[in-house]
Structure formats: C-alpha cells, structure tokens
Amino acid sequence: MTTALDPHAEGGVPGVFDPGAAAGRATEAILRDTLHGTHRGVVVDSPPGAGKSTLVVRAALELAAAGRPLMIVAQTNAQVDDLVLRLAEKDADLPVGRLHSSDSDPYDKALDGLPNVRKSTKAADLAGLDIVVSTAAKWAHVKGVEPWRHAIVDEAYQMRSDALLAVAGLFERALFVGDPGQLDPFSIVGSEQWAGLSYDPSASAVTTLLAHNPELPQHRLPVSWRLPASAAPLVSDAFYPYTPFRSGTGHGDRRLAFTVPSDGSGPDRVIDEAAEAGWGLLELPARHTPRTDPEAVRAVAQVVRRLLDRGGAAVSERSEEPVPLTAGRIAVGTAHRDQAASVRTALAGLGVTDVVVDTANRLQGREYDVTVVLHPLSGRPDATAFHLETGRLCVLASRHRHACIVVCREGVSQLLDDHPSTEPVQLGVTVKFPDGWEANHAVLARLSEHRVAWRP
C-alpha cells in the first residue's frame, strides 16, 4: 500500500487513470493542509481500503519529524494498538506513548516488545513524547495538561459528537480521518430531542465539526486498494454516489482459484461463481425465520468449510506467488451478535474455529481475502431502520480483496418494496443519500446476476 502514497508516482501514461498518481496527489494535498495550512481542522473522507491507516501513520510521522508532537485519538483499543504497531514498524526509534486504561489486560502484549513505546495510565507519564496514542474514551479522562498543538482523529465518522466534545479541549488543531459510508455511531437511548441541533450529541463527530466550521478543507482519497475491480464500482455507486472512487487494481490483477473441483452442491457452485465474478449470492428458499435462521447459519458455515477444504489460492499484486486461502484470510459478517454466535457454533461443529465471525460494527476497518455475509434482511418479515442502514451493508460488502459471498433467503427485494423508509423528517437534519432502501436494492440487483439458488 505504501507505493500508492509514493509522491514520485506522478506521471504515467496520459489519458489513462493512474491510481497511484491520483492517490499520491490527494495525499500530498492532505499533508500540505495538515502541516502548513491555516485552518484548525482538515477532514479526510476515505472509502473502504483507501489507505486511511497508512495516511494516519504517514501524517503522524511527518508531524513528529517537523518537531510538532501530537496526540492520536482512535475509537477502540484494537485500533490504537494497531496504530502503535504500524508507527513502530515505520520508525522503530520514534518515542511513542500508549495511554491505556487501568483495566486488566488493557493493551496488546505485542507492544511490550517495542523498546521505544512507553505505556502508562497517566498522560503526565507520557509528556514530551513525540506521539501519544489512545482511545477517545481514555483521552476524555485526561485533565489539566497543556493542550497538544496537533491531533489526529482516526475513524472520525464513527466517533460520536459527545466523544469529540470531551476531548476537543486537548488539542489546538486536528486532522480528522474516516469513512463516511460506514456505520454511523449509535446511542442506546432515543436522542430525537436534539435532532437537527448542530451539536446533536448522538451525531458523528465530523457532522458537528463541519456544522460549526464549514470552511474547513475537505479531502478525499480517490482509490480503494482493497476492493477488487469487480467490487469498487458497485460499492462506489451504491454507497458513495456523489464521491466516486476507483479500485487500485484492474480486472485480471486478482484471481482466486481452487485445486479441488466443485462437487456440484450449492456452496461449491457459489464459491466458483464468486471466484470468477467477485460476487456470489447463495439464495435459500423464501421463509420467515428467527434471527438465527438455522438453515442460513448452516449454509454460511458450509460455505466457509468448503472454502477451506477446496485448497484455494489467491493471486494478487501483493506477491508473485499465489497465496493460500487460509482461515485467517476469511471472515464471516452478520448484522446481529446472536447471529455471529450461532455461526461460530455451527463452524465449531464443522471443525472450524479460527475464522473470524463478527458483526458489521466490529468488522469495520478490517480486511480479508474472502468474506461470507449473512444478509441483514434474510428471512425477516420487516425491514427496520437498523437493518436498512446503509453503513451496515456497506461494511459487510466492502471487507474483501477478492470475493464476497452473500447468503440470503429469497424475497428480500419484495420485502424492500413492502417497507419503504418511513423515518420521520427532522428539521435541520441533512438527509443522507443514498438511503438504505436504495442502496440495498442496488446491491441486490448486482448480486442477483451471480445467484445460485439452493435448497439445502
């Protein structure tokens, strides 16, 4: 991914889209505004797999190199640890602080092996370090320190406005990086009372920031390095209609092949379809089911089992040799936690224990070669706002480098037609486009071209 951000990649053949050059120009502009701009904030919109983390690491290193210590705000401990590891990987001599909570096991043990990473529960212990990284929740408890001149806020679209309110006093200016297409932050209680207020505490941090500071420069990363050429146009059209992006690789740059031939079953046929086309829809007969639809759950588990059994190998721009498709390169995505738990149980029953199974919320920011998705609307009698949320489908449909297999009951497009969005319109709230209804239809229309009907 670093080659993509190489500023020397300018040029290329005139008239032909050069993803490396386009991404390089965007990155240069972002760094220019961050290091030399006059605004207090810079906002960067990054579609899935566009090199957001790489950008964060690079901006942090350049700020530090310019003698401007900074704080980094991420949303989860896993994201924080990941950033610290990436920073250390780039510059092992850089003094980095990891501010952590006082819970047991507060950070990744891998950090203990890094000599220049200092870890503490108190911000004062980390004073003077070039870069201090922590979660928004932990930063919120830091009081009475000299404000940092600079901050980077990662996953800013997933951060809630009230979380930014708690930490914004700690820095003078900041770079906000995030993906506007992913899941919006949520609250477990109603917040209609504040809907439309510029500082609605349940809105995303970027919404509030831009409502109060509309003059801030906004940048966009134009190239997804993760999504294959088969997926980028669909994800871009369905979820980012006004801010399109391209894939960094072309058709034919990535290939997925299996040594064991298909046995003709539904799972095998959909695997072959997805290997060929990048998308596969395994469609079960229409039926209203509980959330943890046993048939659909079993189908998901069988697809995963067959993916592993058939000796898959992935060819991509990353290496000359085909890379075996191992359990670590496959993930299963669901809408609900109980669905994830059922899939885990079903997989354990088939002897698979090391494939990641998680909800859309937790899969955000992660990347795999192949993903198997239980469609959020599969088997449902109704389409609620939760299940229609664009971000949920966007996350599930944009985690893969090679192929995405969706398992779903028949009848979802009928369900969508029966349940148009009926959310009340609130004064002052910007209506988001596309709405979940339209995005779902767009994805379904594409998936139906790669449908494998199967009666288990």
Next chain:
Amino acid sequence: MSLITTLARLEAVSSGRARPVATVRHRHLSERPLVFVPLTTAGEAGAPLGALVGTDRHAPRLLVVPQPRDRDLRFAFLAELADIVLPYVDAYTDTVEAAERTETDPETGKRVKVVVDLCADAPQLIVPSRAGVDFVRLLGRSMRFRRTAEQDPDTPHPAPPRVPLLGRWLTHFGERARMPGSSLLLAVTDLLARHWATGQSSVEDQHLGSLLAWIDPPGDEPGDVAAHRAELARDADGQLLCPPAGPATDPAFDNKLLAPAIEAYDRARSALAAAEDGLEADDRFGALTAAEQRVRDLVESRTRPTWDAVWHGLDLLRALPEGAHVPDRWTRDRWSFTAHRDRITAGEPPQPRVDDAVTAANKLAAREREQARLDAQEALDDPLVMAGRRLAGEAFAGEVTDVVMAYSEGRRPSPRPLVTVRTEDLPHLGERAKVYRSLGGKPQAAEFVGHAGRDGIGTGDPDGDGNVLVVLRVLDKMGRGKEPEPGSVPEKGDRVCFTLFEHDQRGGAKLPDPEETPWTHGGPPGDPEAVPLPDPLTEEDVL
C-alpha cells in the same frame, strides 16, 4: 423484539389473554399519585380542551376550556391546573431527610462528602399514554416562559400567577420521563406493556382500552374480542364506545358533538355581549352557562372512562410485588426532584428552550448509563426477565459441578478458584469473556476459561444431552486473605446465575463546563455568530 417476548405474544394470540413478561413490578408506584387525563383540541397544538385531574379516584376534578382558542379561557384552565398540581408538588418539598452527596470543593478542587437535604418522597404524575407524556412536556414548554404581571408589568398578555411555575414543573416531569427507569411521570400504557405481552402489535398497545382488554377482559370474553371492541365499536350515533385515552379525541366526536357545542357556546357568548339591558343579560347568562355545561359534560364523558381505566391499570400493577432495585431507582427520582426544588428556590431561570452542547451530551451520557443499569437491574430482580436474557445468550444459569482451588501468580498469590457450571443455556462466551453474578447484592466477576469435556477442555457437551460445562475463574470479592472468605466462592451443587453484562455502570468522563465548549462544537453558548437553530423562535411561536 426479543425471542421470549415473541413467544409471549404468540401465546397471547393463541390463548386470547395477555401473558406476563415480568413477575415483579419494575417501576415505583406512589401511594398517592396525581392522575392527569388531558384532552387537546384537534388542529391546534398545545390548546387544551380539558382534563380530569386529582389524587382521589372517586373524585376527580374536571377542568374544561369551553372555547379552546380563547387565550383567556386557556389561561384560566392553566391557572386552575396550577392550583391542583402545585399544592400536590409542594406537599413533597418540605419533608426532607439528610443524605450524603459527593461534591467538588470550589476552593481545593477535591471531591468531598457533604450532607444535604433529600426529599423523603416525591410526587408522581400518571397519564394514560405516551402521547400524554408528550402533552405534559408541551404544556410545560407553553407555560414556563410566560411572564406574570408581577414579574413584568409591561408584558402584553400577563399569565396568571403560578402558571410559569407550573410550566417549569411540568417541564421537569417531562424531561425526567426521558430517563430510563424513572417514575416521576409515567404513562399507564407503557407500564402495562412493560409487564404484559398482548396478542396485538406494539402500536395497538398504545391504546389503553384495548391493552386492558387483553390483560383483564370483562367476564369470560377472549381478550382479542374485547380489544377489538374497545378499539372500534361505536354506538348508534357513530361514537366510540371506548373513547381514546387522548390527548387526541376521536374525529367523530369532534365533528358531531364537540364542534356544535362549542359553536353554541360562542353564540351564547356573543349574545351575552350584545345584551342591551340587565334583564336580557341575566337570561343570556343562563344560556351561556347551559352551553358551557354542555361542553363540560362532553369533556367529562370522554375523560371519565379513561380515568377509570387508568386506575384499573394501576390496580393491576399494584398486585405485583415491587422489584428489589425499584426503591434504588426511586431514590434517584427523589434526587432529581430535590434538585429541581432547589433550583426554583434559588431563583434560577426556567429551563432553556434547547440544551447547550455540554448539557445535551451530559444528558445523553446519563440516560445511556441509566438504560444499561435498568436493563441489568430488571434482569437481576426478575427471573422471567433473566430468562429472556438467558435465551438471548446474555446470561446462563446452572449447577456448580466442580470447584478447583487455584491461585494467581505473583508475589502475593490470591485465590482464583476454577468453577465448573453445568448449564442448559447457550451463552455467547468469547475468549476470556467476563461474567458476573450477584453476591449479596454486589457483582462478583469471573472469567470464562473454556468448555470442559471428559478430557479436560473440550467442546462443552460431553454427554450430548444439551448440557454445557462452562469453566470460570472467579476473580474478586473473596477478601484479602490467601483463602477466600466463607461463602464467597460457589460450592459444588450450588445453583448459580452468571450474566455476560455488567451489573452496574461506571460514570463517564467529566465534560468541559459550558463556558469552555471547544471550537469543534461552536464555542461557548451565547455566541452571536453561532449556527442558527434548526427551528428558530419566530413571532408566530406562541408555545
């Protein structure tokens, strides 16, 4: 909707009776609640038509606005309402007990304990439905910024004394009602729907009449039939037999009965104003009184059935024993009541129209904490609610089959016993997941180690009978010594119930003061260049 609620609703459909979804009452019910059954005028937001209000179920006070668009009559209604509500509220402000509260000492900045007054009990307002809660909020908003002649002699339409104060109290009740688990202002439909599942949709459950018909149908009638009748049956004149609980009224009532009565009242009033001598005026005054009485009778005929239904609902709820954590939550309501009493006594201005950024964030954080605490407490108080959580994989109960003593590593080894629990439940336990059980009212934490099989750690169902063996490492509440305190570790044969959710909530980080609102949120409130409100105050805003 959780699986267990779905099941209860299905059972309700097949049996024709509502099914209990709680075995205890999860909200506080006052000994002497103030029941308020308001009606509003169609087509004009915040224009009350009338209300039944009072603490005595046999003697409600009827308040009526015979011409709802007349501001003077509306003020008269509000003044009457204030004369009932405020003495009721005041009765609770004076009886106090001493309580401790942690405050930040302004000089040293340290957290210190101070002894303050806490009202020994608090008032409780009961309305029929959720729309009634919104109406209380709306009334509060329409009154609290009004000025009385005493406050401002130049105000063009002075409000009667005490009306602004009533507005502040109703606003407080309305705002507190948004706090999960609070009981200062309750809607009977919400209360009943929390404790019973019916065979109708949750939207239909908002209809107090049909909800009660499912829970306690008259005679042997099936609940669905009774509910259908409560919702739709009309008399020969086309009027609903069971008037809606309001505040909105049935259009057939508005058009056929109310509108002619109000018109008659208007005519009588014009006639009185046009009277040319005393004798004529006397006559016409009699006609006006009769016209007013006609409107009063109509309002009473639509509120009285609801009034009785509210008390019927309260009777059903009182039959349930109170949940163990309910007094604890009511104490929080008392703190809230006491705090508002203190703000009024201190002469602070009324609650602002919209919250500033910091207040809004603080409220949201507090409500999220309370929601999580409420969910945990309801499960701990009520085996039926816990059963729902167990079915959802968020808790598990079972028998302890083995306890092996183990110790933590380190200089001073502490007890970390391994407890094996045999359960029929299927908890969603992740690697090293934390689980909690209630030990003398305090949460004891344990850590998921693995599933036990015959050969030690296995897939968890060694006998293939659907029972799973869960191995846990107990982490705390065992005292300071090397040996755990007696009773602090489950013993073989004990029935235990562990939850995957925490029992209590940690307070969040302190937010900046409103005067220190950062630039990302528009700076301190009151900035003239602030982002305009989405719904700005205009001259036409009369609420």
